[in-house]
Amino acid sequence: MKVLLVNGSPRKNGNTAAALSAVERELHAEGIETVTVHVGAAEIRGCMACGGCRKTPDGLCVFDKDPVNECLRLMAECDGLVIGSPVYYSGIAGTMKSFLDRFFYCGGGKLCAYKPVAGVVALRRSGGVDTFHQMNNYFNLANALIVPSFYWNAIHGSAPGEAVQDEEGIHIMENIGRNMAWMLKTLDYAKEAVPVPEKRPRAYTNFIR
Ligand SMILES: Cc1cc2nc3c(=O)[nH]c(=O)nc-3n(C[C@H](O)[C@H](O)[C@H](O)COP(=O)(O)O)c2cc1C
Structure with missing residues (x-):
């Protein structure tokens, strides 16, 4: 089993990396492989709403010169994701x-x-919960299984590496790793007996028709 970790900080070895490392440590301790991609220092343009990804059979983005398509390909081989x-x-x-x-x-x-x-x-001080909720918005719309912890998934620090001194933050991250490993193993164990729900047709309205 393998998990994709995506580091969205411009600072490759900053506090986001410290948080991801704490999750990763526990995944490794449970025998789960990981692959990390640092995207935060790349030049990544926003979505152009061109719909190109809807027209190609592989569903990749029309912009191929940044890590988005690389991560989509990796995700196809991975069983879990941490951003x-x-x-x-x-x-x-x-x-x-x-x-x-x-x-x-x-x-x-x-x-x-x-x-x-x-x-x-x-983060240094404020806005952690808002940002955490923004991340969960992506997961909710993807039918993804959000791994819980005992507090919101934030770690505090300012200068790179300071976050390792946030003892509770590190414990939150380690707990995510352990819970994710448990979910991965549980899902793997149950996969033959309990298939994922069938996909049914859904309404798609814009409230005016
Ligand atoms: C442009 C910018 C905006 C920031 N805004 C906030 C903020 O709203 N709240 C906060 O607590 N910290 C803020 N920070 C501080 C970073 O979140 C903090 O230093 C964090 O640990 C950086 O993580 P990194 O080391 O992975 O880059 C900001 C930093 C920068 C450069």
Whole structure:
């Protein structure tokens, strides 16, 4: 079993990385493989709403020069996903927001459905819960299984690496790793006996017709 970790901070070894590492440690301790992609320092443009990903059989984005398609391909081989972002102005950092809009619009519903997922955020002081909720918005629309912890998934620190001193934050992250490993193993154990729910036709309205 394998989990994709996406680091959305421009700082490769900053506090978001510390949060992801704590999750990863526990996944490894439970025998789960991981693959990490650092997207936060890449040039990632926002979704152009061109619908190109709806027209190709592989569902990839028409922009192929940034990590979005690489991560979509990796997600197809992975059983779980953890996304991490620093908090910028009480929200997901801009580059990561562009990544997530395109990643989920292209393949989120298909590739993350019924897989355990978690979002983690790093921040100095305020806006952690808002940002965490923004991440869960992607997961909810993808039929993904949001891994719980005992508090909202935020870790505190300012300078790179400071977050390792946030003892409770580290414990939250480690708990996510343990809960995700448990969910992965439970789902794997049950997969023959309990298939995922059948996909039924759904309404798609815009409230005026
Ligand atoms: C442009 C910018 C905006 C920020 N906005 C916030 C904020 O709204 N709330 C907060 O607590 N910290 C804010 N911070 C601080 C970062 O969230 C904090 O330093 C975090 O630990 C960075 O994570 P990283 O080391 O993974 O990059 C901001 C930092 C920058 C550069």
